[in-house]
Amino acid sequence: MRYDSWNNLLIDTTARPQPLAEERFREWVAGKGIFISSRRDAEMNPVRQAARQYLYEIGAHPIMWEDMTPRDEASEQAYLNGVDQSDIFVLLVGRSYGIADSTGYSPIHKEGNQATKRKIPRWIFMLEGIQDSERDGRLNDWLKSLYKEVSVASFSTTHSFVSQLDARLREMAARSYRFWIKLGNLVFPGLVKSESIPSRGGNHFTVTARVTQGSVRHALLSLAKPYRSDQAYINRITWSDQSFPIQVDSVSTDSEFTTENLVRIECTTPQNFHGYSGDTSRMISVSGGVRGNSLGPADLAYIWATLAIFGKEEEIDRSVLSLAQPLTRLDTSPLPELLRTTKASGWIAEGLTRLYIVEEFLQRYPGYFEYLNVEPATATGVRVDASFVIVSSSIADKKPIPIQGFVPIVG
Template sequence: MNDESLIIDRAAAAARLSREQVRDWAADKRVFISSVMDGLEDERRAVAEAIRELGAEPIWFEEFGARDQDPEQAYLSEVELSDVYVGILGSRYGSQDAATGYSATHAEYLRAIERGLRVGVWVLDVDDMAGHQRDFLSEVRTYFTTETVDSPERLATRVAARLDAIASEDVAPWCKIGNVILRASSIRDDGTTITVEANVRDRDVAHALQRLRPDGVGAARPVQVVFGDTVGAARPTSVENEVTAGSSTRVVVTLTRDGGQRGPGVLGEVSFNTGTSTYSPDDLAEIGIRRALFDEPNPLGQMGFLAHVPEPLGPLRHTGVTEENLRPILRLALVEALVGSGRASRIVRLLVGPRTRDGQRRLLLEWEGPTRYGQRGQRRQVEGTISV
């Protein structure tokens, strides 16, 4: 993101969907329930009932039925076909696989992370926890905030609340128009025209969007638009406002693409040979990303500009973004920096851990490079500590 001050609709960020909207979202969603089975029958049943009540399908061993596959592989296959992972951690770690050393719950968690599922993990209020289970919990807390619950009923309530929050984020995706970040109720893009509809609750956001209108003398200046894995310049052609009876303003922003989404660009195609080492375009992208996120040294010296990636974190450090909204807004910043610079075609996976006492947090980022000569880009992954 550029250094222009960001204007964020924080009020809309807290909005939740109606029960009917949540059920519409949940209709085709599969939620995998992961835990040891012995001793947690009541918890698993309560969670499954809560998932069904929302309209989604619980995926749990009790209803798997007969399978040709090895049980462990059957579990992992079901994880891959699911949308959300719900982990329940009690005192026991579970039997360890002879080959991997992981319990079934741990292996399912790792597969869920690998496949990019939405994740929620709850810890039961127990007197003692096995050593392997404590280690597993510490691993989970690197990237996820867990919650301790003291009854099956409380667990079911919290799982339902988490699914509500996931539905809100999926149905009302975040987007960025110029320096304005807001939650949209819909985004339409036909390759030429982008239409963003939103219920705006913040007056500063509504005012900033109104200022994008063409002034009647000439065409509006182009602004950067970011949503999903899409980023590009577009010119606002109209901004429609409808003041509702509540505290929000219905806004429809229509923009015309100004040259379409960028391809790799010149730097995205460059390789570099130092005489002793050769760096591919994907190598240079990784160097730039590590430099931008983790402030790692650039080994290219005076030719370091070949690996340049715009610094995505700076503008976010002064916005007061809540923990709840940090991940989707940080994703926008990364898409703008990586896809916008031609270093990536999309973000594959993003994990952002909770903030520690020293103001740091862990980040894992996986991306896919740009398509070259008809071939899909190479996937790369980095992991490190950020301050935001």
């Protein structure tokens, strides 16, 4: 049985994504649909206008009532359709809840519920200087339920709101471009330079990390010692959509600050390592299941991914699950449990989600990712949209394996 490095992680939890250059930020934000939800009254109209102007200036796509083209549909449905077209939901809160209809909800409450249903990032900005007693009681009740799920920022002027919105967007952009590295059981953000070595076969990697977490920094620096402790067990490197077995060759460090080290780790794949690193013994089919159909490697990989990545055993037919069980048994904790036990959220949850999918897939199956999209983490989880292709001489039809769903953070 392989070593399970997921149950002994050392994560650089103090890491923050380095800001992007302006050109890269504009590239990321271009066309992003950002829904602005608020009352349209004297209190909120100036803030709405400031948000609209700022988002247009940076190249984003503000979705708000002022810009909606009239359609042959009820205004309520137009709001909800706008949320469905959005990437981010921004709620501006003042004193008023709005007019509730026969359902008991106001338009902004319905928009918020739709954003929750779609599991897109939700940001709340509250106007400062308003006491609960001055706010509509229905709005207070709704906000109390949201406080458990969404962090809240406050603003005093349109300028302070725009500044905070800009900071949130830039942080999200940086998180989407900066990736995490898993080196054995060590997890930290950094860079990986890869090059092939024709003379010996395999690859050489230079890992560069600017680490601030004390335990991770100590473990990385200890890799240079000939007799290191078992605190760091290094046998694989994973990043982006790549994962390889490796051995560490050397470690060097530059120290500029007392709490930060620039660490470079040189490592290589085993000699004469070529091709894919998955387990080819899994490239078999089993007969039976629903209507006696055969389950091939791609079908078995899909069942395994549903269990390991999304923790959704109930979505698999019992007869199929029983048939596939020996070949879809988990080698480590499922991803939702890992996120809960590490108390991961935000950028770290996004990073662990990507690393888990890449490392576990590429250790189990020879192949590659056609694409792998990990969306920004919300308070309740991370949405994933990916496609993996198994490459094996025993498989004639390279059927893509869809990996789509929501990885929960909280139970």
